[in-house]
Amino acid sequence: MDGRAKVTGQTRFADDVILPRMLHGRLLRSPHPHARIRRIDTTRAAAHPGVHLVLTGRDFPIPYGILPVSHDEHALCPDLVRFVGDPVAAVIARDEAVAAEAVELVEVEYEVLRTFATPADSLTHATPRIHDYGDAGNIHKLVALEFGDVDEAIAGADHVFDDVFFFEGNTHLPLEQHACVAVKDADGKLVLYSSTQTPHYVHRALAKALEMPAAQIRVIATPNGGGFGGKSDPFNHEVVAARAAWLLDRPVKFCLSREEVFYCHRGRHPVLMRFRTGVTKDGQLTGVDLQTLLDGGAYGSYGAASTFYTGALQTVTYQIPRYRFRGCRVFTNKPPCGPKRGHGTPQSRFGQEVQLDKIAERLDRDPADLRLGMVAPADSLTANYLRVGTIGLADCIRTVVDRSDWRTRHRKLPYGHGVGLACSSYLSGAGLPINWNDLPHSGVQLKLDRSGGVTAFCGATEIGQGSDDVLVAIIAEVLGVRPFDVRVVTGDTDLTPVDLGSYSSRVTLMMGNAAIQAAERAREIVAAGVARKLEVPAGRLTFADGRVFDTEDPDRGLTFQEAVCAAEAGHGTIGTTGSYTPPKSAARFKGGGVGPSPTYSYTAAVVDVQVDPETGWITVPRVWIAHDIGRAINPVLARGQVEGSVYMGLGEALMEEQAFRRLPARLSSALVHKFPSLLEYKSLTSLDMPEVITDLIEHPDPAGPFGAKEVGQGPLLPIMPAVANAVYDAVGVRIDEVPVTPEKIVRALAAKAAGKPARVGPSAFPDIDWPDALVVPPPWDGGDGRASNTRPSSGRKADAGIEAVAGVKS
Amino acid sequence: MKTRLTLTVNGERQDLLVEGWKTLLEVLREDLQLTGTKHGCELGECGACAVLVDGEPVLSCLVLSAECGGRVVETVEGLTRDGRLDPLQETFADLGAAQCGYCTPGILMTARALLDRDPAPTRETIREALSGNLCRCTGYNQIFEAVEAAIGRARTRQS
Numbered sequence: 001m002d003g004r005a006k007v008t009g010q011t012r013f014a015d016d017v018i019l020p021r022m023l024h025g026r027l028l029r030s031p032h033p034h035a036r037i038r039r040i041d042t043t044r045a046a047a048h049p050g051v052h053l054v055l056t057g058r059d060f061p062i063p064y065g066i067l068p069v070s071h072d073e074h075a076l077c078p079d080l081v082r083f084v085g086d087p088v089a090a091v092i093a094r095d096e097a098v099a100a101e102a103v104e105l106v107e108v109e110y111e112v113l114r115t116f117a118t119p120a121d122s123l124t125h126a127t128p129r130i131h132d133y134g135d136a137g138n139i140h141k142l143v144a145l146e147f148g149d150v151d152e153a154i155a156g157a158d159h160v161f162d163d164v165f166f167f168e169g170n171t172h173l174p175l176e177q178h179a180c181v182a183v184k185d186a187d188g189k190l191v192l193y194s195s196t197q198t199p200h201y202v203h204r205a206l207a208k209a210l211e212m213p214a215a216q217i218r219v220i221a222t223p224n225g226g227g228f229g230g231k232s233d234p235f236n237h238e239v240v241a242a243r244a245a246w247l248l249d250r251p252v253k254f255c256l257s258r259e260e261v262f263y264c265h266r267g268r269h270p271v272l273m274r275f276r277t278g279v280t281k282d283g284q285l286t287g288v289d290l291q292t293l294l295d296g297g298a299y300g301s302y303g304a305a306s307t308f309y310t311g312a313l314q315t316v317t318y319q320i321p322r323y324r325f326r327g328c329r330v331f332t333n334k335p336p337c338g339p340k341r342g343h344g345t346p347q348s349r350f351g352q353e354v355q356l357d358k359i360a361e362r363l364d365r366d367p368a369d370l371r372l373g374m375v376a377p378a379d380s381l382t383a384n385y386l387r388v389g390t391i392g393l394a395d396c397i398r399t400v401v402d403r404s405d406w407r408t409r410h411r412k413l414p415y416g417h418g419v420g421l422a423c424s425s426y427l428s429g430a431g432l433p434i435n436w437n438d439l440p441h442s443g444v445q446l447k448l449d450r451s452g453g454v455t456a457f458c459g460a461t462e463i464g465q466g467s468d469d470v471l472v473a474i475i476a477e478v479l480g481v482r483p484f485d486v487r488v489v490t491g492d493t494d495l496t497p498v499d500l501g502s503y504s505s506r507v508t509l510m511m512g513n514a515a516i517q518a519a520e521r522a523r524e525i526v527a528a529g530v531a532r533k534l535e536v537p538a539g540r541l542t543f544a545d546g547r548v549f550d551t552e553d554p555d556r557g558l559t560f561q562e563a564v565c566a567a568e569a570g571h572g573t574i575g576t577t578g579s580y581t582p583p584k585s586a587a588r589f590k591g592g593g594v595g596p597s598p599t600y601s602y603t604a605a606v607v608d609v610q611v612d613p614e615t616g617w618i619t620v621p622r623v624w625i626a627h628d629i630g631r632a633i634n635p636v637l638a639r640g641q642v643e644g645s646v647y648m649g650l651g652e653a654l655m656e657e658q659a660f661r662r663l664p665a666r667l668s669s670a671l672v673h674k675f676p677s678l679l680e681y682k683s684l685t686s687l688d689m690p691e692v693i694t695d696l697i698e699h700p701d702p703a704g705p706f707g708a709k710e711v712g713q714g715p716l717l718p719i720m721p722a723v724a725n726a727v728y729d730a731v732g733v734r735i736d737e738v739p740v741t742p743e744k745i746v747r748a749l750a751a752k753a754a755g756k757p758a759r760v761g762p763s764a765f766p767d768i769d770w771p772d773a774l775v776v777p778p779p780w781d782g783g784d785g786r787a788s789n790t791r792p793s794s795g796r797k798a799d800a801g802i803e804a805v806a807g808v809k810s
Numbered sequence: 811m812k813t814r815l816t817l818t819v820n821g822e823r824q825d826l827l828v829e830g831w832k833t834l835l836e837v838l839r840e841d842l843q844l845t846g847t848k849h850g851c852e853l854g855e856c857g858a859c860a861v862l863v864d865g866e867p868v869l870s871c872l873v874l875s876a877e878c879g880g881r882v883v884e885t886v887e888g889l890t891r892d893g894r895l896d897p898l899q900e901t902f903a904d905l906g907a908a909q910c911g912y913c914t915p916g917i918l919m920t921a922r923a924l925l926d927r928d929p930a931p932t933r934e935t936i937r938e939a940l941s942g943n944l945c946r947c948t949g950y951n952q953i954f955e956a957v958e959a960a961i962g963r964a965r966t967r968q969s
Contacts, residue, residue, distance in 0.1 A: 003902075003903030003904065004895070004899075004903055006902075006903065006910075006911030006914050007886075007898075007899040007900075007903045007911070007914055007918065008846070008886065008887070008895070009846020009847070009885070009886035009887050009915050010846070011911045013845075013912065015845075016845035018843060018845070172946075173946055174912075175848075175856060175858055175910070175912045175913050175944060175945070175946050176848070176850065176910070176912045177849070177850065223910070225848070225850075225910050225911070225912030226910045226912060226946045226947055228946070257852070258851040258853065258855075463910060464909040464910025464911065464912075464947050465909070466909070636904075636906040636952075637906055637909075639906065639952070640906040643948065643949035643951055643952065644909065644946075644947050644948050644949045645949075647948070647950065648946070648949075677851070677853065677855060678850065678855035678944065679853070679855040683944065683946070684950075685942075685944065686936075686937045686940040686941050686945075686950045686953070687937050687941045689937075689950040689951060692949065692951055
């Protein structure tokens with residue numbers, strides 16, 4: 001429905017907002033990864049012709065952040081800079097060129113501090129601390145949860161697999177650079193237009209950071225030119241623009257450069273992980289013991305939730321009777337990591353699915369059959385108290401096996417050619433809100449007027465995933481009108497009821513359910529009016545094809561417009577609301593708030609690879625993917641989400657890296673981004689994209705609107721492990737790392753030729769001083785979702801840490 | 811120092827005074843407020859700013875406006891003629907080729923130039939022609955399909 005705007009250039013992105021008297025801002029960013037600001041002198045910048053305002057950290061004393069447990073960001077750094085790119089000053093000027101000139105005139109004197117470049121640095125050295133909060137030294141978050149006696153389960157297994165994997169960080173790379181325009185409106189209230197996925201959270205952050213009543217702030221989410229999770233935090237430039245517009249009483253625009261987008265980041269955490277898994281000889285898992293170490297970068301962002309997510313969803317795909325998860329997130333002096341498509345779960349999904357491939361190999365089982373033998377049952381609780389509803393995973397596996405001729409290909413193709421299989425699952429919306437409360441997660445308001453038009457208001461944000469289309473389609477379906485007769489107003493904190501935002505694959509399910517409720521309530525009002533006018537019982541009326549008619553005598557009816565008028569005459573002005581709150585989670589232990597969802601999507605994929613054994617060069621001719629979507633509300637857009645996920649997953653699998661290097665000593669030895677540019681940060685082009693054979697598996701789930709589940713994130717997850725498994729099938733080497741690059745394949749082949757293990761990957765997981773685990777007996781051990789040791793006896797600061805995160809959900 | 815620039819944009823003659831350092835992208839977006847043309851890097855890396863100059867696709871972020879004097883520039887705003895969408899616009903909207911829509915104007919213009927040159931390109935030719943236009947949403951396949959579908963819906967383009 002917004003397709004026309006997008007193809008005519010009429011979609012108004014944030015940088016397309018041009019207002020009279022608008023000024024332009026630039027940020028000065030730190031050249032040091034870790035330093036104390038000794039002195040800032042803005043005199044020369046302020047005196048530069050065309051400059052209207054210079055701001056520094058002194059102007060922003062109040063910290064903010066996306067999660068309540070980590071309000072650790074300032075719009076401009078007041079004392080410490082924590083990564084190359086951390087903003088320290090801002091200039092507002094006549095135009096961008098003047099602002100860029102003047103920002104270089106701000107003089108900053110730094111005292112350089114020790115740089116923490118790797119998690120090993122941060123685990124080893126507790127000082128200087130990057131932040132003055134966290135579980136210990138430079139450890140941000142420690143989590144330890146145990147569901148049943150895992151050591152016993154692994155000791156009693158026929159086989160024990162112990163593997164260490166590494167997943168390199170990568171970034172969202174939305175094609176639109178972040179931009180915003182702030183303005184004091186005619187009533188003297190603050191308005192911010194911004195390319196944000198989460199206007200509600202930006203609204204909250206502005207109110208806090210600027211010490212303004214939220215009711216006097218309006219945040220309008222402009223359509224996002226791609227988000228993928230990268231526009232889900234409140235950002236420095238948004239807060240700076242808002243304050244500057246307020247002080248100057250003129251519109252102020254910021255549009256970040258591509259380089260700055262790499263510094264905003266909030267992308268995929270680099271994760272080192274260790275999976276110890278017990279397996280019976282007939283291929284059942286007895287227990288999984290998972291440890292993860294996340295390189296969080298310089299700020300909290302969503303990191304506390306990301307840490308939990310690395311261990312949350314292992315259990316919803318396969319039966320794991322006993323499970324232990326320990327996660328650690330450290331601060332380092334790099335751009336902050338956060339939520340990227342799949343948020344925290346793709347890394348450990350990679351490890352789990354590659355390990356399953358190794359298990360199948362050792363047990364001499366087909367990897368598809370091994371998985372089919374352990375699929376989690378429908379309508380069940382997992383060991384960690386996640387509620388599985390419908391599960392189409394087995395259908396997904398069987399579909400890709402059939403479509404790819406898996407059984408005639410796997411282990412049967414010539415050397416250099418291989419296929420790999422992997423599966424995944426993802427949330428259809430997080431079960432708990434970021435700011436813990438009992439309020440609805442999504443609200444929809446409907447207005448029906450005498451023109452026969454319907455307007456839907458909802459805080460949901462269009463980021464290219466098609467949420468506006470889904471909203472229109474659902475309302476049109478319930479009211480029996482043409483989609484073209486429905487207008488939507490979305491992502492505006494003044495005009496629309498709150499929807500928490502476009503993250504955690506929540507919009508179709510939550511907004512959709514709210515929309516159904518609002519539309520059904522409107523239908524009831526209209527039906528009452530029509531029933532009165534036609535003297536037909538309301539229960540006998542059908543809404544279809546733009547008419548409301550007697551089901552038993554279809555000729556007897558009114559047009560939708562006449563029906564609305566009849567209803568308005570009797571009822572008065574017609575407006576309805578609908579809201580959605582997810583069901584209560586079965587988990588009642590601290591930390592159990594991350595992972596619950598109204599329902600989970602499932603995916604299976606087979607990736608076909610060709611590997612040149614000389615060069616290690618990998619080509620991917622095709623991918624077969626099947627996704628359990630419950631029901632596809634818009635099959636064209638759903639396929640687009642699946643194939644866009646395959647595309648992004650292949651980028652992560654093969655080439656995308658948010659990597660860092662040291663500048664030469666003669667410069668500063670500073671730890672800098674290796675290649676903050678679109679040219680050198682490699683992503684797939686049209687020449688690299690394989691053929692994708694997509695199947696949507698539709699078993700409507702009662703939790704979803706018309707049975708729908710998520711589709712935006714889950715299909716990305718199986719791609720990375722399927723590529724690694726296919727490379728093994730092709731040339732017999734294990735690349736236990738993402739990305740899987742030609743260089744690593746050549747290295748593994750050389751090791752193999754030299755009689756060494758045919759593998760490239762991390763060799764060890766560091767010793768981490770884990771706190772005592774919170775012990776939660778699984779349902780089949782008589783558990784009720786509570787921990788049996790609410791206060792671990794010898795836990796260091798673990799208890800406080802987990803307690804703090806009880807209110808943190810994403 | 812501003813200099814005079816005269817050029818034709820989407821069939822309309824424009825007579826402007828612009829700073830000599832401005833790129834064609836900046837003149838289009840800022841001086842003419844034709845914001846349909848996007849930017850993703852301003853370094854010639856993403857293809858989002860592609861427009862046609864004398865019928866050839868160029869990256870407008872790399873072209874100095876001063877080089878465009880007397881030339882004919884076409885942007886996404888000019889694709890719609892007589893109230894009718896270009897076949898490419900129709901197929902992109904219908905077939906899921908535009909998700910967020912940010913790379914779309916650049917891809918539409920590049921594809922338009924391709925079809926003007928080669929009315930029935932193969933999939934490989936389409937891939938090749940669009941290889942300088944990054945898209946982070948779609949995975950490209952629905953874009954290829956939309957270009958192919960537009961071949962079928964081709965109509966004579968008035969220029």
